[in-house]
Amino acid sequence: MASITLDKLAHSYLSNPKTDADFALKEIDYEWQDGGAYALLGPSGCGKTTLLNIISGLLVPSKGQIKFNGQDVTHLQPEERNIAQVFQFPVIYDTMTVRQNLAFPLINRRVPKDEISKRVNEMIKVLDLSDKADRKARGLTADEKQKISLGRGLVRYDVNAILFDEPLTVIDPHMKWQLRTKLKEIHRQLGHTMIYVTHDQTEALTFADKVVVMYEGEVVQIGTPEELFDKPAHTFVGYFIGSPGMNVLPCRIAGSTASVGNTTIELAHAYNVSGAKTELGIRPEFVYLSAGKNGIPVRIDGVENIGRFKIVRANLEGHAINAVLREGEAVPADPAVKFETKRINVYENSHLVRAGG
Amino acid sequence: MDKPYNNRAWFLVIPVFLLVAISAIIPIMTVVNYSVQDTFGNNQFFWAGTEWFEDVLRSERFWDALGRNLMFSAIILIIEIPLGIAIALTMPKKGIWVPVCLVLMALPLLIPWNVVGTIWQIFGRSDIGLLGYTLDNLGMDYNYASDVFDAWATIILMDVWHWTSLVVLLCYAGLVSIPEAYYQAAKIDGASKWAVFRFIQLPKMRGVLIIAFLLRFMDSFMIYTEPFVLTGGGPGNSTTFMSIDLVKQAVGQFDLGPAAAMSLVYQLMVLTVCYVFFTVMSNVGVDKVDGRVED
Numbered sequence: 149m150a151s152i153t154l155d156k157l158a159h160s161y162l163s164n165p166k167t168d169a170d171f172a173l174k175e176i177d178y179e180w181q182d183g184g185a186y187a188l189l190g191p192s193g194c195g196k197t198t199l200l201n202i203i204s205g206l207l208v209p210s211k212g213q214i215k216f217n218g219q220d221v222t223h224l225q226p227e228e229r230n231i232a233q234v235f236q237f238p239v240i241y242d243t244m245t246v247r248q249n250l251a252f253p254l255i256n257r258r259v260p261k262d263e264i265s266k267r268v269n270e271m272i273k274v275l276d277l278s279d280k281a282d283r284k285a286r287g288l289t290a291d292e293k294q295k296i297s298l299g300r301g302l303v304r305y306d307v308n309a310i311l312f313d314e315p316l317t318v319i320d321p322h323m324k325w326q327l328r329t330k331l332k333e334i335h336r337q338l339g340h341t342m343i344y345v346t347h348d349q350t351e352a353l354t355f356a357d358k359v360v361v362m363y364e365g366e367v368v369q370i371g372t373p374e375e376l377f378d379k380p381a382h383t384f385v386g387y388f389i390g391s392p393g394m395n396v397l398p399c400r401i402a403g404s405t406a407s408v409g410n411t412t413i414e415l416a417h418a419y420n421v422s423g424a425k426t427e428l429g430i431r432p433e434f435v436y437l438s439a440g441k442n443g444i445p446v447r448i449d450g451v452e453n454i455g456r457f458k459i460v461r462a463n464l465e466g467h468a469i470n471a472v473l474r475e476g477e478a479v480p481a482d483p484a485v486k487f488e489t490k491r492i493n494v495y496e497n498s499h500l501v502r503a504g505g
Numbered sequence: 506m507d508k509p510y511n512n513r514a515w516f517l518v519i520p521v522f523l524l525v526a527i528s529a530i531i532p533i534m535t536v537v538n539y540s541v542q543d544t545f546g547n548n549q550f551f552w553a554g555t556e557w558f559e560d561v562l563r564s565e566r567f568w569d570a571l572g573r574n575l576m577f578s579a580i581i582l583i584i585e586i587p588l589g590i591a592i593a594l595t596m597p598k599k600g601i602w603v604p605v606c607l608v609l610m611a612l613p614l615l616i617p618w619n620v621v622g623t624i625w626q627i628f629g630r631s632d633i634g635l636l637g638y639t640l641d642n643l644g645m646d647y648n649y650a651s652d653v654f655d656a657w658a659t660i661i662l663m664d665v666w667h668w669t670s671l672v673v674l675l676c677y678a679g680l681v682s683i684p685e686a687y688y689q690a691a692k693i694d695g696a697s698k699w700a701v702f703r704f705i706q707l708p709k710m711r712g713v714l715i716i717a718f719l720l721r722f723m724d725s726f727m728i729y730t731e732p733f734v735l736t737g738g739g740p741g742n743s744t745t746f747m748s749i750d751l752v753k754q755a756v757g758q759f760d761l762g763p764a765a766a767m768s769l770v771y772q773l774m775v776l777t778v779c780y781v782f783f784t785v786m787s788n789v790g791v792d793k794v795d796g797r798v799e800d
Contacts, residue, residue: 204693226692232693233689233693237686239690243704252704256697257695300690
């Protein structure tokens with residue numbers, strides 16, 4: 149088990165990168181604590197798999213260093229780094245039984261025989277595979293295979309970290325939840341550092357203590373699920389997390405008032421912005437829809453009913469804005485919106501501006 | 506609901522029926538006809554029963570030819586399958602050399618059988634052929650027309666040259682379909698190169714290897730053109746495979762009865778192999794999913 153330090157790490161797939169855009173992974177500086185559960189969240193092609201492969205050693209970064217427990221491992225091979233990785237598609241050795249699969253990494257490392265069988269038996273118990281231990285692994289279901297891939301990493305007691313590369317992609321929906329619970333349970337039981345790559349916000353937010361949100365090769369925010377929800381550091385985070393995502397409205401800001409088109413909105417604090425490209429961010433959960441003159445008049449384009457609540461797609465001075473209506477609330481005839489002032493975030497060039505700053 | 510009866514539909518079957526009759530049923534029945542009759546010329550035939558079949562199955566000539574066939578198939582399989590796997594493993598997986606390698610590999614497969622035979626016939630001649638000339642000048646007494654070992658060696662070499670590519674291409678297809686994650690996982694598990702081959706590559710190639718094995722077995726079992734062109738079955742009878750023997754009997758000696766009986770036995774064997782081939786093929790890749798417990 150180890151802490152993982154990324155020291156000015158960056159990677160480009162080109163041999164001679166020049167501009168920022170050439171980097172698949174832009175410079176990142178961070179330390180992952182020993183025993184933490186982290187998620188790397190971002191859309192396809194944002195560099196999260198690149199980062200994961202750098203940590204696992206399948207890729208050597210073009211710049212910077214990666215350290216396990218303070219020790220530089222940048223140029224070490226995957227097998228020398230002592231990490232485990234679970235891939236998108238279950239990787240199992242077809243011709244072997246479940247037991248042999250789990251023993252394989254230990255045999256390769258020349259662990260004594262009785263030690264192997266002790267650890268394998270233990271692992272079979274942890275993974276709930278007792279009744280299938282002596283079956284050929286190829287006949288198992290996808291989630292069982294994924295458990296075996298995980299188990300092959302866990303049998304090595306001393307793994308520095310376990311990396312997951314979208315491990316639930318091929319799992320049936322009703323099994324996803326079970327497997328995720330199992331992962332959490334194993335994390336609590338064994339306390340490994342776990343890094344989980346996904347593009348599914350639900351998976352990331354339920355699995356991790358800290359979520360690293362990536363966008364176009366850049367880490368845009370690292371924070372707890374609450375922080376990501378309340379104070380998205382980048383409009384992308386606001387948009388990507390939450391369903392529906394945060395409303396982002398272009399506006400002009402002067403002191404503590406913002407104006408969207410001809411509408412003025414009061415803010416909780418005064419903001420000092422240079423005025424390059426300023427935007428307001430407000431989560432649909434804090435946009436209240438009411439009837440009459442009591443608010444900013446909007447036009448309603450559509451209503452989506454998704455069971456426990458409705459999403460109202462409205463239009464404010466030409467900008468799309470979503471609001472959430474609780475169950476039982478009716479859509480008013482002459483609608484107007486009000487924002488919860490404390491929940492309004494201000495963005496300059498897509499980055500969050502702190503109050504008074 | 507009443508079933509509508511309309512016999513005119515039969516007219517639609519007639520073209521296919523005619524085609525199959527002319528291409529398959531009539532020729533085969535002619536052979537069957539010959540195999541149970543005897544003739545003394547004049548187009549007069551007498552019933553012979555199973556006499557020819559008994560003759561064929563008792564004749565040493567038949568068993569010798571069958572033995573040669575099986576030996577030939579065994580030797581080329583033992584050489585071509587491992588060699589094909591080895592070459593496929595060394596081929597590049599991506600880059601500009603992939604198409605180059607693939608085309609080079611496919612070239613021998615595109616050459617017609619009799620041309621292959623002719624090429625090697627000339628290649629092996631000691632007066633004008635590069636191979637024969639070189640070997641002779643190296644002091645080896647190489648002559649495929651008079652030496653049994655040389656004749657076999659040449660035919661086997663020719664077949665390996667002609668058909669290893671097929672095994673290579675099939676294995677290559679199997680290899681490139683293995684997802685990168687397997688190799689990465691093996692690396693993380695600390696697997697050696699041999700372990701990667703034994704536990705990932707070989708199991709993943711299992712399907713294509715079965716296909717390669719059966720295709721090469723069937724094809725080599727029916728070999729005719731190349732040895733016919735190269736050695737004509739000689740020296741002596743040493744490279745007279747079943748098909749060559751059959752043609753000798755039917756066309757050379759005009760022994761229609763025994764030839765027909767032999768060809769039926771031969772066909773039965775090929776059919777059996779085809780059946781096995783088909784059965785195995787349709788089971789390849791079908792993973793038995795057992796123990797799918799929904800809980």
